[in-house]
Amino acid sequence: MSSSEKISAETFEYNKTPPAPPAPPASTACGVRTTDYPSIKNAPLPAEGPGSGSFNNLLLGGALFIVPYWLKYKVGGGFWTFLFFACITSFPILMAFWATLSRIGARINEKTKLPGKGVEHYLKFKDAEDAKKYSGQNKIPMETFHEMYFEGKVEFKMDCLEAMELRHDWASWGFTISLFRFFLLGFIPEILVHSRSQDEEQVRDHYDRGDDFYAWFLGPRMIYTSGIISDINKAESLEEIQDNKLKVVCEKIGVKPGDRMLDIGCGWGTLAKYASVNHGAHVTGITLGRNQTKWGNDGLRRAGIPEEQSNILCMDYRDIPVPEGGYKVITCLEMAEHVGVKYFTSFLRQVYGMLDDDGCFLLQIAGLRKSWQFEDLIWGLFMNKYIFPGADASTPLGFFVGSLESAGFEVWHIDTHGVHYSTTLWYWYRNWMVNKEKVIAKYGERWFKIWEYFLAYSIIISRQGGATVYQITLHKNLNAYHRVEDIPRHHGFQGALKAPxxxxxxxxxxxxxxxxxxxxxxxxxxxxxxxxxxxxxxxxxxxxxxxxxxxxxx
Incomplete structure (x- = not known):
């Protein structure tokens, strides 16, 4: 079967998610407290790395000024000479500054005791020179490692996820030349361009790879966004946590029978189908994925939802049709990252214009912590290079709130779902591993390894706060909006009020x-x-x- 061939949701055989291995008992043996909740993949070694605390903006600014000023002084000249030298030295200075700090920066704290077993305990290198270079406490830079891993030059001596959990014992967070090269020649141009054709090419290359590629880890719900844990003391299934999320979203937006609902970035149409079947909504789903469009519409028709009620459209978000009076509810679950920082505000203004004055907008979007660690930045650039090219609008929460308020919205409620995402990814990882032979047979070992590493690392990053996902509920900030009617759906308040x-x-x-x-x-x-x-x-x-x-x- 070629990767372009379609699969059917009716005939595709999903493997049951393998049970999780028993969690080690909670303890403080590593120097900090660990947990043993059945609902998540518990961290065996929750260590801190170097980060923003060791970053000195004053020192960087001084270097950016002093070096070109000194060169101007040596050769003579005035302001334009200084500006010339500033232009040609700025990027090399930035590279040297970031590379140095990422190597010598102190860990935020050293409360967590590392095992100190040496690189060779975790990794097996194909080349003897590499094995000699990275051994003992000569740790391998994480970006160097994942590039070598994808190329087959190094292998894990244990399960990928378990080795990644102990990565502080064998990896370092130094910025490499290849990392700077991608940042300068790949990441920055994508941020600056973000054209319609670029978005279409990147999204379709990703999501039209093959429905089976995604079904092998997403499972029967075919939802590529975070689920929600309902009980930390219970091991819910992947399907249960995704159903929890569908229920929460529809409850937060208060969708009612006959409401016109827009789902931007609807994926395989699962939310559109859920809202149509369970709430009687009239849903328009939008995706750039051709495979997703067919899958979603087939699912709606099989559920007995006529095309006149709900439909999935394959189009760019800029071309979304708007009915008279707009949409009563709009959802956008983890799509807005692909809009990019450049067009994020204009996208929000477009959403504002499509929303009924009494309507509700729910935005679920991936974000990063402001008090970053170098590991967060290395992971983020890996994600942009291999997993979600062009998805550069993942930022700290403040940027999202400021942009939403500038677009005319009032923030009604915010939830942070990072640890929920960690559990979702944990299920995806186990599904992916159980389908290893099928994936390699059709897509090759390189694609298998990229997703194995992505899923394993993302379990950790989202659990420890390096990245997260925000679920933000909003309405138009108008005087005539009746805010009192939203009180029953202020679930943070309601949960506290219902507590014993x-x-x-x-x-x-x-x-x-x-x-x-x-x-x-x-x-x-x-x-x-x-x-x-x-x-x-x-x-x-x-x-x-x-x-x-x-x-x-x-």
Whole structure:
């Protein structure tokens, strides 16, 4: 079967996700606390690396000024001579500065004790010179490692994920020449261009690779975005956490029967089908993937949803059709990263224009932490090079909020789902590994290794906060918007209000539990008719009644 051949959702045979190996008991043996929750892949060695704390902007600025000024002084000349030297020395200075700091920067802290077993304990090099170069405590730069791994020059001596969990013992975070080369010749031009043809080429090259390629790790839901854990003490299935996410999204946006819903970057159409079947929504899904369009529409028709109600369209987001009155709800789950920083604000303004004045917009978008570590940057450039080319709009949260508010939205609620994504990726990784022979037979060992490394590393990065995903619920910031109607869907508040409060008394009570009175004298608290001998159960009952009375008064 060629990679261009289509597969059918009805006939494709999904493998069941292999069970997770038992988690080691929680302990502090490595110097910091580890966990053993069944809901996630627990970190055996949660170590910190060097990062932004060792970065000195003043020192960098001084170097960028002093070097060209010194050269100007040596050759003579004025401002234009200085500017000339500044132009030709800036990038080499930046390279030298970043490369040096990434190698000599101190770890944020050294609370975590590394095993100190040496590179050869984890890796096997094909070439004797490489094995000699990277041995003992002579750690291999992570970017050098993954390039060699994809080329077959080095192999793991254990499971990829387990070796990556212990990467601080064998890898370093030094910036390499090839990393700078990609940043200058690959990453920067993509940020500056981000043309329609570039977006189309990159997305279709990625998502039209073959539905089976994705089905082998996404499983039967065919959802390429983060699921949601409902219980940290339970090992839910991949399908359960994805169903949780579909339920949460539809609940947050408050979609109702007959609502016009737009799903930008709908993938294989799973959310469109869920909202159509379970909520009676009239959904328009948008994707650039041809395979995804067919898969999504086939799924809608099999579910009994007519084309007049819901449909998946293959088109650029810039060409989205807008019905009269706009869309009541708009969702965009992990697509906006592909818009790019250059067009992010204009994209949000387009969404604003398509949304009904009383409508709801839910944006789920991958982000990075502002207090970065060098590891985060190396991982991010790897992702841009191999996994999501052109997806450069993954930034710290502040950029998203500022852009959304500038576009005219009011932020209603934000959730951070990084650890949920880690669990989702953990399932994807196990699915991918169980399908290893099939993937290699059709797509080759290089593609298998790239995705093996991507899934394993992303489990770790999203769990430890290097990258995350934000789910942001919004509406237009208009005076006429009735915000009171959103209160039932302020789920952060509702969850806190529904938490057990038995036995609590109002903080505004003049006499609380037995304690000091208004004059500092000890007095009996609570109801003045209380008996000192009232038992604890009676007090809890009284607290529940008081709570109910307060609710009635509110």
């Amino acid at each position: 409060h038995d036995g609590f008394v109002p903080t505004w009570s003049t006499t609380g539990r037995k304690g000091l009175g208004m004059n500092g004298d000890e007095e009996k608290g609570g109801d003045p008719n209380d008996d000192d001998d009232e038992d604890d159960e009676a007090k809890r009952r009284r607290g529940r009644k008081l709570k109910e009375k307060i609710k009635e008064d509110m």
